[in-house]
Amino acid sequence: DIQMTQSPSSLSASVGDRVTITCRASQTISSYLNWYQQKSGNAPKLLIYAASKLQSGVPSRFTGRGAGTGFTLTINSVQPDDFAVYYCQQSYTTPRTFGGGTRVE
Amino acid sequence: QVQLQESGPGLVKPSQTLSLICSVSGGSINTRDYYWSWLRQSPGKGLEWLGYIYYSGTTHYNPSLESRLTISMDTSNNQFSLILTSVTAADTAVYYCARDVSTSWTKWFDPWGQGLLVTVSS
Numbered sequence: 147d148i149q150m151t152q153s154p155s156s157l158s159a160s161v162g163d164r165v166t167i168t169c170r171a172s173q174t175i176s177s178y179l180n181w182y183q184q185k186s187g188n189a190p191k192l193l194i195y196a197a198s199k200l201q202s203g204v205p206s207r208f209t210g211r212g213a214g215t216g217f218t219l220t221i222n223s224v225q226p227d228d229f230a231v232y233y234c235q236q237s238y239t240t241p242r243t244f245g246g247g248t249r250v251e
Numbered sequence: 252q253v254q255l256q257e258s259g260p261g262l263v264k265p266s267q268t269l270s271l272i273c274s275v276s277g278g279s280i281n282t283r284d285y286y287w288s289w290l291r292q293s294p295g296k297g298l299e300w301l302g303y304i305y306y307s308g309t310t311h312y313n314p315s316l317e318s319r320l321t322i323s324m325d326t327s328n329n330q331f332s333l334i335l336t337s338v339t340a341a342d343t344a345v346y347y348c349a350r351d352v353s354t355s356w357t358k359w360f361d362p363w364g365q366g367l368l369v370t371v372s373s
Contacts (some may be wrong), residue, residue: 180359189347189363190298196357233298237358241313244298 148172148236152245159250163224167248169217169234178238181210181219184247185230193232194219224250253278255348255364263342263371269335273348273364274328281306281326286351288360289322289333293344303351304331338371345369 149172159165169179177197182190192201194210197217207222221228234245259271273287280287288303302312304322312320316335324331335342345368349360 178357182360189349189366190360191363192359192361195359195361199357201361235298235360240300240311241315242300242358244300246297 147241148175148239148243150234150236150243150245152232152234152248154248155246156249156251159224159229161224161226165221165224165250167219167232167234167250169212169219169245171215171217171236171238174214175236175238177213178236179210179212179217180235180237181208182233182235183228183230184233190233221250253350253362255350255362257346257348257364257367259346259367259369261368261370263338263369264373265339265371266337269333269338269342269369269371271333271346271348271367271369272330273332274330275350276329279326280324280329280331283307286353287324287331288349288351290347290349290360290363291344292347292366293341295341296344299344301333340371343369343371 151170153168179197181194184190193204198210209220211218231247231249233247254276256274263269286303286305289301292298302322304310310322319336321334345366347363347366349363
């Protein structure tokens with residue numbers, strides 16, 4: 147299985163901050179990388195697919211970059227609605243696997 | 252827009268069989284455009300993809316569960332289901348169903364159902 151490692155596991159931010167979350171794959175996954183946001187008690191919600199494509203309806207302050215084994219999710223100017231847990235997920239091969247999550251608090 | 256909803260028992264005894272249904276509204280599951288997946292989330296193992304089914308009936312399972320897992324579909328009721336046998340406490344999790352979007356150049360899960368907490372306990 148491809149292992150997905152996120153860092154940090156949690157971070158503290160204030161409204162207006164720029165935050166960056168890193169995700170690393172144990173082997174190359176090209177651009178088969180998705181990012182999800184999960185708020186307490188809710189299902190994960192797709193933010194970014196194919197490493198850098200913004201899902202419809204997702205604010206443009208979310209940016210995804212990377213390819214191969216290293217990826218980042220950046221939130222420019224964190225808003226109150228952005229405090230949540232963020233997961234990366236590889237879709238390069240099965241079994242599809244997820245990172246351990248990063249809590250933005 | 253497509254919506255998914257999980258249903259089933261919230262409590263299952265160890266060694267018994269877990270059966271869940273995902274009801275899909277706003278779109279047909281009998282389409283070559285999408286796969287339909289089950290996932291789960293537990294404190295110990297995080298988010299875990301369990302498997303998917305395609306409109307043709309083709310299935311693909313996570314090898315870690317393949318011997319205990321069956322996914323099937325009922326196109327007449329626009330539902331797909333999960334059966335997990337010989338459950339243990341390790342199968343306690345929130346179970347999600349999701350539409351599995353697969354193109355020639357990428358794949359992702361969207362949307363997801365709201366999730367159903369299943370506890371394995373006597």
